[in-house]
Amino acid sequence: MGTQAGAGRGTRLLERVLAGVVAGEQPLRHVRELPQRPATSVEWPGWVPESLRASFARGGVVAPWAHQATAAEHVRAGRHVVISTGTASGKSLAYQLPVLAALGEAPKATALYLSPTKALGADQLRALTALCDPSVRPAAFDGDTPLQERDWVRAYSRWVFTNPDMLHRGILPAHAKWAQFFRRLTHVVVDECHGYRGVFGSHVALLLRRLRRVARRYGSDPVFVLASATVSQPAASATLLTGVPCVAVTEDFSPRGARTVALWEPPLLPELAGENGAPVRRTAGAETARILTDLVIEGARTLAFVRSRRGAELTALSARHALSQVDASLPDRVAAYRSGFLPEDRRALERSLADGTLLGVASTNALELGVDIAGLDAVVVAGYPGTRASFWQQAGRAGRAGDSALVIFVARDDPLDTYLVHHPEAVLDTPVEATVIDPTNPYVLAPHLACAAAELPLTEACLADFAAPRRMLDDLVADGALRRRPTGWFWTARQRPHPDVDIRGSGGDQIAVVESDSARMLGTVDFGSSFTTVHPGAVYLHQGQSYVVDDLDLESGLALVHQEDPEWTTQPRTVVDITVLSTDTTTDFTDTTTVSLGDVAVTSHVVGYLRKLPTGEVLDQIPLDLPEQTLTTRAVWYTLTSQALAATGLPKAEVPGALHAAEHAAIGLLPLFATCDRWDIGGVSTALHPDTGEATVFVHDAHPGGAGFADRAHASLTPWLTATRDAIAACECPAGCPSCVQSPKCGNGNDPLNKEGAITVLTAILTAVSAQTQAA
Ligand SMILES: Nc1ncnc2c1ncn2[C@@H]1O[C@H](COP(=O)(O)OP(=O)(O)OP(=O)(O)O)[C@@H](O)[C@H]1O
Known part of the structure; x- marks a missing residue:
């Protein structure tokens, strides 16, 4: 077994992986060597008590790294802080130090810890319990806390670990029971705060404003300490999330080993045909399984991040199979890891990877949060994880001091991944992105105002905290939700509004997914997405199990499913129409192009679905009979006059395909600029739109009221459309494939699409924009 150590191991591992590539294939697109960074430690701040230093020393920490001390000093001075440094830094x-010191000094003081997932909260609670003085009595208060324990937690715990869901439904509505806790609340820790983005982030921002208001009512004004993977503009993001001015600590003084980063594009497979006969690439999962196999043979401790739970299982399975051909002892040293694992299993996995019992693990991003695994020999990132912050979080698991490690990013068949492997600077030299939230979205804000009023009547002074327009309060009164009295706005209904506000979804009704045979409820999907995810015939995945939907009953809110694992997946086909409701701004470029931002109504009608094999091959299309749905949201759109289109030489018949292709690729690339998922946005393109009178491409948020993505696209128009054009041009396929202009969620079965035409349209837009900008 290869166990070479020392500098250059990352490079040698890469050479080994390259040696296994089939002759004629050239998947390596770029290699970058990242140097090592030594640690900078400092003295403990003078106010850290001896007992606390001793506790940390028992855990192996003899002195803080410089950024930990800096952050702790800010908190100590009463400043709200966001710590935005790398993985395992x-x-x-950095948050335990000042909070535990404060709880030690004031024997009745309390603190609150919030994490986006219960599992992360449980991990952090375990670590803290091992560290802190017993008088702190740290305890979880979440959906899993038995009812009989809840009174104890409220009465005695001085550091309560919870999540936004419980804060929203369990703690704030019952604040009177928590009076003592709130009265003494000194610190609120918001962990992994980059997870609070999009609509969920907007909900959490308003939840934190409600928390501050309730705390104030009991006379406390807690200091917020936020921890995040590196994000750009951390101070601005944290300030927007909490509603209080935050300072950022960003310089990272923890040690980091050298790393070799390779960007990898799986080859096109000439023998397979996808949608409309387009070529298909070898899947990132298959390529990753092969790379994982080679690395395990080399004895390299490797973690492969795969996008889906099923993908993680398949990658591990396929690597185990390949290894069994080489050495019968190797398959058992590879495992899969996905969400839903118990803490004991997570601990066992951490230990096995650390001591080398396990050599290879294929994991979903469940491992990204809160699992203390670092110092691996290699990390394979199969498919761009959506943000550079996540990419570095995953890549950061590789590399030990004094030893170089390998990171391989394997592109999926998708325009964003294609762009990234052809533009290494976009991953390796660009600052990580800012998180996008919009706490003024009326669809999010209005329900939180109702919740806030039910907690404590709203006064004029509160409106500023929530940045709520008076008009919104008037509407809530007119709808009968609130009642206006001389002292403020009151919630008067007997039933509280909280259960109806779904902070993880887009609000509205939920459809329960139920297994017919056992009547077991598997989960819920929101009404808005039920037509595309649980329509009759849809393949529905739940915790790695595959189900097929028998019936979607909208009246009773039920999707009935049975367990079945067909060889195909399903993809809905939708007819979409868009209407402009109002325009915030329109810019006219050289009288040929306009770019606008505003509110739109998107009407979609799911008319059928495709059945597709994992290779991308389409089996057939099956019709469906479902009602239309309308979404009111934000959009950015551009138009081109017919004269300008004619001047490009693009034949008229090719215009719809060109616009459609440009729309798909632009949606694929927007996550690079707006911290969203391509599923958070949608698009419509048409050669003649009734509202604009021109050829128009719309890109819209997929959430009611918008989530800030279209606004961000509008603000980044030129870099966004330039990257879109470059991604299409870089793809070597002849006429469009999933790596450039085909979309995995196209409602029209990716027809028509014109790849060259898309480049022509985007060039025309960008030329007009730059001509006007230079002239100005
Ligand atoms: N000053 C220090 N000296 C030595 N080791 C330390 C120091 N501070 C933390 N560590 C160790 O570094 C490891 C990573 O710490 P921690 O999990 O807090 O990092 P993190 O930044 O929260 O990671 P993630 O990005 O995964 O959330 C832990 O094993 C911890 O014990």
Whole structure:
């Protein structure tokens, strides 16, 4: 077994992986060597008590790294802080230090810890319990806390670990029971705060404003300490999330080993045909399984991040199979890891990877949050994880001091991944993105105002905290939700509004997914997406199990499913129409192009679905009979006059395909600029739109009221459309494929699409924009 150590191991591992590539294939697109960084430690701040230093020392920490001390000093001085440093940079200690010191000094003081997932909260609670003085009595208060324990937690715990869901439904509505806790609340820790983005982030921002208002009512004004993977503009993001001015600590003084980063594009497979006969690439999962196999043979401890739970299982399975051909002892040293694992299993996995019992693990991003695994020999990132912050979070698991490690990013068949492997600077030299939230979205804000009023009557002074327009309060009164009295706005209904506000979804009704045989409820999907995810015949995945939907009953809110694992997946086909409701701004470029931002109504009608094999091959299309749905949201759109289109030489018959292709690729690339998922946005293109009178491409948020993505697209128009054009041009396929202009969620079965035409349209737009900008 190869166990070479020392500098250059990352490079040698890469050479080994390259040696296994089939002759004639050239998947390596770029290699970059990242140097090592030594640690900078400092003295403990003078106010850290001896007992606390001793506790940390028992855990192996003899002195803080410089950024931990800086962050702790800010908190100590009463400043709200966001710590935005790399993976395994000790963000936990940076918040534990000042909070534990404060709880030690004031024996009745309390603190609150919030994490986006219960599992992360449980991990952090375990670490803290091992560290802190017993008088702190740290305890979880979440959906899993038994009812009989809840009174104890409220009465005695001085550091309560919870999540936004419980804060929203369980703690704030019952604040009177928590009076003592709120009265003494000194710190609120918001962990992994980059997870609070899009609509969920907007909900959490308003939840934190409600929390501050309730705390104030009991006379406390807690200091917020936020921890995040590196994000750009961390101070601005944290300030928007909490509603209080936050300072950022960003310089990372933890040690990091050298790394070799390789960007990898799986080859096109000439023998397979996808949608409309387009070529298909070898899947990132298959390529990753092969790379994982080679690395395990080399004895390299490797973690492969795969996008889906099923993908993680398949990658591990396929690597185990390949290894069994080489050495009968190797398959058992590879495992899959996905969400839903118990903490004991997570601990066992951490230990096995750390001591080398396990050599290869294929994991979903469940491992990204809160699992203390670092110092691996290699990390394979199969498919761009959506943000550079996540990419570095995953890549950061590789590399030990004094030893170089390998990171391989394997592109999926998708325009964004294609763009990234052809533009290494976009991953390796660009600052990580800012998180996008919009707490003024009326669809999010209005329900939180109702919740806030039910907690404590709203006064004029509160409106500023929520940035709520008076008009919104008037509407809530007119709808009968609130009642206006001389002292403020009151919630008067007997039933509280909280259960109806779904902070993880887009609000509205939920459809329960139920297994017919056992009547077991598997989960819920929101009404808006039920037509595309649980329509009759849809393949529905739940915790790695595959189900097929028998019936979607909208009246009773039920999707009935049975367990079945067909070889195909399903993809809905939708007819979409868009209407402009109002325009905030329109810019006219050289009288040929306009770019606008505003509110739109998107009407979609799911008319059928495709059955597709994992290779991308389409089996057939089956019709469906479902009602239309309308979404009111934000959009950015551009138009081109017919004269300008004619001047490009693009034949008229090719215009719809060109616009459609440009729309798909632009949606694929927007996550690079707006911290969203391509599923958070949608698009419509048409050669003649009734509202604009021209050829128009719309890109819209997929959430009611918008989530800030279209606004961000509008603000980044030129870099966004330039990257879109470059991604299409870089793809070597002849006429469009999933790596450039085909979309995995196209409602029209990716027809028509014109790849060259898309480049022509985007060039025309960009030329007009730059001509006008230069002239100005
Ligand atoms: N000052 C220090 N000296 C030595 N080791 C430390 C120090 N601070 C933290 N560590 C160790 O570094 C590891 C990573 O710490 P921690 O999990 O807090 O990092 P993190 O930044 O929260 O990571 P993630 O990005 O995964 O959330 C832990 O094993 C911790 O014990």
